[in-house]
Amino acid sequence: MADKNQELRDKGLRLTPQRQLVLEAVRSLGHATPEEVAEKVRATHPGINLSTVYRNLETLENVGLVQHTHLGHGGATYHAAEELTHLHLVCSKCGSVGDAPIETAAPFVNTLIDEYGFKTDVTHFAIYGTCANCTEKS
Amino acid sequence: MADKNQELRDKGLRLTPQRQLVLEAVRSLGHATPEEVAEKVRATHPGINLSTVYRNLETLENVGLVQHTHLGHGGATYHAAEELTHLHLVCSKCGSVGDAPIETAAPFVNTLIDEYGFKTDVTHFAIYGTCANCTEKS
DNA sequence: TTTTTTCTGCAAGTAATTTGCAACTCGCAA
DNA sequence: TTGCGAGTTGCAAATTACTTGCAGAAAAAA
Secondary structure, X not given: OHHXXXXXXXXXXXXXXXXXXXXXXXXXXXXXXXXXXXXXXXXXXXOOOHHHHHHHHHHHHHOOOEEEEEOOOOOEEEEEHHHOOEEEEXXXXXXXXXXXXXXXXXXXXXXXXXXXXXXXXXXXXXXXXXXXXXXXXX | OHHHHHHHHOOOOOOOHHHHHHHHHHXXXXXXXXXXXXXXXXXXXXXXXXXXXXXXXXXXXXXXXXXEEEOOOOOEEEEEHHHOOEEEEEEOOOOOEEEEEHHHHHHHHHHHHHHHOOEEOOOOEEEEEEOHHHHHHO
């Protein structure tokens, strides 16, 4: 607990219960929209305000503890920064979010750098497509 | 002109001036948000309504003449279907949209299919990163 | 031309996120 | 341990981006 306090204070942030709850929620949920984070937090702290969740997600992102990804359809989803070691495979049929190790894209990433000077981090955005499940069904 | 009329009629669509203007705007703009399409169309046809633009983009997408991509930040961008033969390299620093041929990602796409059964079309979403220009500057 | 049916404009409605502001509270400092 | 000041919160209103309902307008078919 002391560590966690430190972790936030080190970034120059105040240690408020709301802030801690938001960070814990993001970490335990893996992938989550702001709405889902709020829901999770409210399970133990009903009074928390949605805009507080939004503000804390932004703040935590600024100090590098969480990051967000656009999984399409306007909604951003957040995850803890330390979990960003995989690609997001989002199924546009069923909406499921799968993972694949980052190495899968390594050659692709290198090609983009070598040929276009474009440095990309494939963990920061979603890869859209159709998952194995949905492919079978159709 | 007769061809273009045919092109829409063949899809079972009515040939309205608004529709034609929206399609032309998408084709001439390359990448564009609904707002930008509306702006372009209004340059020659001030009376056109924004919801008409949205509805036409949706309609045109349904018949396969245009497609949209999520270039992050909630906003969808549209482009003519015939142009969809490249990846979108979006710079998160300067916002510029670059292109790369689809072959660049072919091995990556194949790996996803082979190992995860995940079928993706990399032209449908943006690849985020930092463009060569912005990399130099920093 | 008349009829049928799709489109359009307008206005109101949503959903998701942001912002202004007064009240609050965390952390340092006395 | 108490007090102060800056960072935070809650609330309500504002904004943004898009959607929807509907009546009248205008294509295409008859």
